[in-house]
Amino acid sequence: MKPMKIPRIKNGTVIDHITAGNAVKVLRILDIPQKQSFTVSVAINVKSKLGKKDIVKVENREIAHTEVDKIALIAPKATINIIRDYKVAEKHKVELPDTLVGIAKCSNPTCISNGGEPVESRFIVLDKEKPRIQCYYCDREPDDIASRII
Amino acid sequence: MDFTGKDIISIKDFSKTEIDHILKCAEKMIPFAKGEKTLTLLEGKILSSLFFEPSTRTRLSFESAMNRLSGRVIGFADPTATSQKKGETLADTIRMADAYSDIIVMRHPSEGAARLAADFADSPILNAGDGAGHHPTQCLLDLFTIFHEKKHIGKQNVVLLGDLKYGRTVHSLAYALSLYGSDLTFVSPKSLKMPREVINECKNLGATPTSTTKIEKALKNADVLYVTRIQKERFPDLEEYNRVVGTYQITMDLLKAVKKDLIIMHPLPRVTEIDPAVDQTNHAVYFKQAFNGVPIRMALLSLVSGVKL
Numbered sequence: 001m002k003p004m005k006i007p008r009i010k011n012g013t014v015i016d017h018i019t020a021g022n023a024v025k026v027l028r029i030l031d032i033p034q035k036q037s038f039t040v041s042v043a044i045n046v047k048s049k050l051g052k053k054d055i056v057k058v059e060n061r062e063i064a065h066t067e068v069d070k071i072a073l074i075a076p077k078a079t080i081n082i083i084r085d086y087k088v089a090e091k092h093k094v095e096l097p098d099t100l101v102g103i104a105k106c107s108n109p110t111c112i113s114n115g116g117e118p119v120e121s122r123f124i125v126l127d128k129e130k131p132r133i134q135c136y137y138c139d140r141e142p143d144d145i146a147s148r149i150i
Numbered sequence: 151m152d153f154t155g156k157d158i159i160s161i162k163d164f165s166k167t168e169i170d171h172i173l174k175c176a177e178k179m180i181p182f183a184k185g186e187k188t189l190t191l192l193e194g195k196i197l198s199s200l201f202f203e204p205s206t207r208t209r210l211s212f213e214s215a216m217n218r219l220s221g222r223v224i225g226f227a228d229p230t231a232t233s234q235k236k237g238e239t240l241a242d243t244i245r246m247a248d249a250y251s252d253i254i255v256m257r258h259p260s261e262g263a264a265r266l267a268a269d270f271a272d273s274p275i276l277n278a279g280d281g282a283g284h285h286p287t288q289c290l291l292d293l294f295t296i297f298h299e300k301k302h303i304g305k306q307n308v309v310l311l312g313d314l315k316y317g318r319t320v321h322s323l324a325y326a327l328s329l330y331g332s333d334l335t336f337v338s339p340k341s342l343k344m345p346r347e348v349i350n351e352c353k354n355l356g357a358t359p360t361s362t363t364k365i366e367k368a369l370k371n372a373d374v375l376y377v378t379r380i381q382k383e384r385f386p387d388l389e390e391y392n393r394v395v396g397t398y399q400i401t402m403d404l405l406k407a408v409k410k411d412l413i414i415m416h417p418l419p420r421v422t423e424i425d426p427a428v429d430q431t432n433h434a435v436y437f438k439q440a441f442n443g444v445p446i447r448m449a450l451l452s453l454v455s456g457v458k459l
């Protein structure tokens with residue numbers, strides 16, 4: 001394996017195998033770095049055996065996988081590595097949860113979730129492998145999920 | 151089977167056994183719906199009737215149903231009279247109605263409105279139509295009409311005719327009849343065909359619907375004909391519209407070759423889809439169908455209130 005172009009981290013979380021070009025969207029979904037003051041490094045279009053990929057490293061923070069799983073919407077092949085003392089202490093693949101709240105906007109303009117009500121958007125996950133989601137309110141399935149992410 | 155407190159949002163929330171139970175309860179309600187006998191099942195109960203979009207037929211049949219059960223009705227029939235015009239959210243209106251009543255029936259122009267209302271109310275929500283979404287009580291009254299006229303729902307030949315693309319009633323009905331194993335034939339002009347998603351849903355339930363543009367052949371063995379209105383707005387020009395409407399009009403002539411006990415249904419209002427001469431035949435059940443909205447809604451109001459029927 002080629003050496004990483006961004007420095008190794010001592011403690012924290014590495015999100016690897018993000019679909020190339022989607023790192024920024026991943027950060028947006030995870031609300032990083034708005035909410036935290038951790039150091040975050042991002043590598044875009046990193047060459048790997050399986051083609052290009054993006055990598056996100058968050059220092060000094062172990063991101064719970066339930067929190068990260070929602071990125072499977074746009075990066076279904078991503079892996080989460082928890083790093084402790086430069087070593088991978090835990091590793092797992094992202095998996096979509098059963099419902100997604102406040103992540104994407106319904107594509108139906110007359111859906112009640114787009115009508116200024118005090119609710120967050122909510123989707124039922126129909127397929128976790130090839131991401132397919134359906135609006136909890138109006139049953140609409142957005143065609144292009146990535147473009148619907150808030 | 152216990153429906154106490156249950157929200158009635160979509161026909162898809164119900165199993166076949168549950169639908170059967172509702173239909174049997176509705177059957178018992180007929181003499182009371184006609185006013186031949188009286189009932190006090192919901193005495194002291196209040197129904198909120200919230201129509202954010204006008205629908206006289208649905209509203210009146212709900213209000214009649216509640217009154218026939220000796221319950222009372224509060225609410226509005228016209229959105230201009232509501233605080234929604236002043237920018238109040240649906241969630242807040244529902245919280246208020248929830249505090250003032252025991253059951254809420256609601257019609258709203260936005261899809262998913264009933265689902266949202268159910269999340270904000272403790273009282274059961276009965277969806278009387280949410281935009282292009284669901285209208286489960288219409289579907290149940292359609293099923294009840296077949297059940298009542300034919301004494302059962304099952305392997306019958308059912309023809310759905312007209313605007314199958316935009317008509318939500320035919321989508322729900324196709325779904326529900328697939329649960330019952332009915333043989334479905336979809337007859338429509340090419341541009342208003344049954345959507346592929348609906349056909350796939352029917353197939354997933356084991357049905358094998360056929361689609362055609364020809365009415366005569368489909369009618370030959372039909373037990374039930376469900377007619378829907380074809381709207382002018384769906385056509386680019388008037389000439390094409392007039393041609394299509396003429397092709398699918400139900401006339402006495404067309405009924406010469408049909409089964410004697412064929413029933414013809416229509417959700418109403420009807421425009422020109424059915425020749426008024428057909429009204430006098432034994433085939434026409436669309437006015438009875440409109441009446442059936444009352445017993446089916448009486449059954450639902452009682453069931454969600456926890457009344458044993």
Ligand SMILES: [Zn+2]
Pocket residue numbers: 106107108111112113135136137138139140262
């Ligand atoms: Zn929606």
